Amino acid sequence: MELFFHYLSQPYLLTGIVYTVLITLFGLAGGAVLGIVLAGMQLSRFRALSVAARIYAVIFRGTPLILQMIFCYNALPMIGIKLTALEAASLALALNEAPFIAEIIRGNIVAVDRGQIAAGQALGMTPFVTMVRIVVPQAFRTMIPALGNEAVSALKNSSLASVVSVQELTLRSTQLASATFDFFSIFFASGLMYLVLAGSIAGLQIAVEIMMDLDHPDPKARFARLLPWYRTPVALPDANEGTEKAQETAATLPPAGAKATVPLDRAKRAQAIAVSRPAVEIENLTKSYNGRPVLDGLDLTVRLGEVVALLGPSGSGKSTLLRCINRLEPWDSGAIRVIGRQLGVGDNGRVLSPAAIANARAAVGVGMVFQNFNLFGHLTARENIAGPLRWVQNATAREADTRADELLERVGLSHRADALPRHMSGGQQQRVAIARALAPNPAVLLLDEPTSALDPELVNEVLEVIRRLAVEDGLTMVISTHQISFARDVADRAVFLADGAIVEQGPADHVLTRPDNPRTRQFLQIMKEDPVLAG
Numbered sequence: 001m002e003l004f005f006h007y008l009s010q011p012y013l014l015t016g017i018v019y020t021v022l023i024t025l026f027g028l029a030g031g032a033v034l035g036i037v038l039a040g041m042q043l044s045r046f047r048a049l050s051v052a053a054r055i056y057a058v059i060f061r062g063t064p065l066i067l068q069m070i071f072c073y074n075a076l077p078m079i080g081i082k083l084t085a086l087e088a089a090s091l092a093l094a095l096n097e098a099p100f101i102a103e104i105i106r107g108n109i110v111a112v113d114r115g116q117i118a119a120g121q122a123l124g125m126t127p128f129v130t131m132v133r134i135v136v137p138q139a140f141r142t143m144i145p146a147l148g149n150e151a152v153s154a155l156k157n158s159s160l161a162s163v164v165s166v167q168e169l170t171l172r173s174t175q176l177a178s179a180t181f182d183f184f185s186i187f188f189a190s191g192l193m194y195l196v197l198a199g200s201i202a203g204l205q206i207a208v209e210i211m212m213d214l215d216h217p218d219p220k221a222r223f224a225r226l227l228p229w230y231r232t233p234v235a236l237p238d239a240n241e242g243t244e245k246a247q248e249t250a251a252t253l254p255p256a257g258a259k260a261t262v263p264l265d266r267a268k269r270a271q272a273i274a275v276s277r278p279a280v281e282i283e284n285l286t287k288s289y290n291g292r293p294v295l296d297g298l299d300l301t302v303r304l305g306e307v308v309a310l311l312g313p314s315g316s317g318k319s320t321l322l323r324c325i326n327r328l329e330p331w332d333s334g335a336i337r338v339i340g341r342q343l344g345v346g347d348n349g350r351v352l353s354p355a356a357i358a359n360a361r362a363a364v365g366v367g368m369v370f371q372n373f374n375l376f377g378h379l380t381a382r383e384n385i386a387g388p389l390r391w392v393q394n395a396t397a398r399e400a401d402t403r404a405d406e407l408l409e410r411v412g413l414s415h416r417a418d419a420l421p422r423h424m425s426g427g428q429q430q431r432v433a434i435a436r437a438l439a440p441n442p443a444v445l446l447l448d449e450p451t452s453a454l455d456p457e458l459v460n461e462v463l464e465v466i467r468r469l470a471v472e473d474g475l476t477m478v479i480s481t482h483q484i485s486f487a488r489d490v491a492d493r494a495v496f497l498a499d500g501a502i503v504e505q506g507p508a509d510h511v512l513t514r515p516d517n518p519r520t521r522q523f524l525q526i527m528k529e530d531p532v533l534a535g
Contacts, residue, residue: 016172017193023089023158023168024197028151030094035101042106057099066160068092073164089161089168097154104146108139119374122326123388123436124362126355133391138378141212148205152198214378214420266509269305269492276304278337279444279476280325285334287320287500294320295331296500302444302478307470309487309508310480312497313523318480319371321497322446325478326366327357338364339443362392367442371449373429375421381408381432382417385439393440407435411465427458431465438469445469447479459483466490484527488512496520 041053060068072095073088083091112135120130159170170190280302287295295317302308310318323329325336327343330351335342341364344357352360375384385407386400395403408414411431421429430450437445450466451459463486469475470490481487487494487508494511496504496519504517515521 016168016170017197019086019161019166019168020155020158020170021197022086023093023161023166024151024155026090027093027097027158028154030090031097031101031154034094034098035105038098038102039105039109042102043109053102057102060096061099065092065096065157066163068096069160069164085161085164085166088164089158089166093154093157093161096157097150100150100153101147104143104150105139108143108146109135111142112138113374113377115370115372115374116376118328119368119370119376119433120388121328121354121358122361122366122368122370124358124392124440125388126358128355129358129391133387134376138376141214141378144205144209144212148201151201151205155197155201156194266492266507270507273303273306273492276306278302279304279306279339280478281335281337282321282325283335285321285324285331285336287317287324287329287331294500295324298334298497298501300495300502300505302476304443304476305474306493307475307477307479307491309491309494310478310497311482311484311487311494311512311523312503316497317500318497319448322368322448322478322480325444326361326368326446328368338366362440365440365443366446367437367440367444368446369430369433369437369448369450371452373421373426373433373453375429375433375436377421380418380420381413381424381428384421384432385436388436389439403439404435407438408432411435412461425458426454427461430454430462434462434465434469444476444478447477447481449480449482451481451483482527484512484524496523498523 038053038056041049044050069089069092072083072092073085076083076088116134116138117130120134125133158168161168162170162174278301280300282298282300285295285298286293298317298321300308300321310321312318320329324331325338327336330344341360343360343364343366344352346352346356375381376387379387382401382404385404386395386397389395389400389403390397405414405417408417411434413428413431413435416424416428416432419428421432424432430453434447434450447466451462454462463483466477466479467486467490470477479487479491491508493505494508495502496511496515496517498519504511504515504520511520512524515524
């Protein structure tokens with residue numbers, strides 16, 4: 001045992017630790033930089049870059065690290081690149097780690113919900129802003145464990161540097177054991193040193209995970225949860241629990257407003273809409289997926305202040321039409337103008353870059369609410385609204401937060417401003433999504449089946465918010481919905497789609513109560529037989 005502690009404190013072995021740490025750090029740093037580049041190449045729209053990155057990965061994952069170190073040390077000097085043993089080992093480790101780190105990065109980026117990316121696009125975020133503000137923060141949280149494992153693997157792989165005579169820990173342990181013939185004590189001490197280094201990496205990983213934990217913002221609670229004897233505190237029954245729950249339930253519903261109960265003066269609205277200028281103009285729009293037509297020569301005009309309800313069976317093209325209006329989907333032929341401007345097309349008729357399209361969305365002002373909410377999972381309700389205002393509209397933090405608080409109060413969610421999306425009900429999430437879409441004061445608001453992902457008991461609270469937008473604000477809206485009674489109450493015009501074409505359109509109360517087309521009558525009859533869908 002005395003020999004063991006003697007070897008453990010030997011400067012000869014401690015110097016080997018320094019070389020081991022240096023090789024590991026240089027290898028991980030270089031591998032991380034190159035891994036980010038490779039991940040970007042694989043995610044690129046350019047196929048040549050993606051193919052080159054994958055070829056690189058096949059080569060360096062398919063050959064042993066020990067051969068790569070020998071190559072860097074012995075072969076590179078033949079082409080004029082002379083490296084020291086430490087430099088060659090570090091370079092080889094970096095080249096070897098890069099494809100593994102790239103796959104960790106790429107896999108976690110791809111795993112981020114695509115709906116959140118679409119929401120970022122709809123809010124006018126450029127691809128760079130979406131990546132930095134939405135994708136990377138969420139991907140990094142999930143890749144921490146894998147990166148920690150890769151760091152430990154790199155630490156152990158650094159022992160292969162002995163093949164090019166780097167005086168790292170393993171080589172020095174071997175040399176010392178060969179001189180003293182005390183193999184057990186020396187290699188036991190060496191193994192303990194590796195264990196301490198690996199434990200340090202594990203400790204760093206845990207610390208980073210704690211700092212990135214969104215569900216436990218209290219630092220004391222974060223560290224306490226790591227203790228083996230920690231148990232989640234159990235709340236004791238409170239005499240006021242029933243009253244508090246009732247108050248919270250009441251608070252989740254939008255506050256009552258006098259204007260919201262005032263019925264629409266349809267004749268007056270019709271006159272105002274008739275003389276207003278077009279907000280959305282769609283001409284001969286065609287769109288197909290894999291050769292199957294989804295929109296077939298569709299023509300539609302929506303005027304400022306008008307509320308249009310899109311109705312039709314599943315697959316009729318409602319969602320695709322909304323996504324085309326906002327240029328989230330390209331189309332085959334035809335034209336779409338929003339406030340007189342073609343989104344995504346320059347003056348020369350060429351399709352703009354994704355960044356230019358994002359800027360055009362923000363400039364024109366087209367908000368969108370998705371059926372699956374698509375809130376940013378790492379941001380609170382307030383941050384979901386305020387963040388895009390800062391990143392896209394260049395609002396100050398104070399202005400953005402003030403606007404977010406105003407909108408949360410309007411949709412009855414002031415008490416949930418600091419809640420993450422996963423801690424809110426579906427109805428609350430959708431109301432936050434509506435508030436987020438309203439924040440930049442859009443000229444047109446698109447709503448894609450805003451209640452289809454909600455439980456029946458949560459539908460009314462969302463519909464009430466939308467109803468007030470129509471009655472109080474006179475906002476231009478195009479709503480895809482199956483809620484017949486809601487469409488009849490709120491919409492100025494109903495448009496029935498089937499097989500990608502408009503079958504019937506007209507005043508909502510007429511189309512939804514006395515339709516002229518047999519297909520419309522059949523659809524409405526089916527809706528009446530399902531009271532949930534009928535609203």
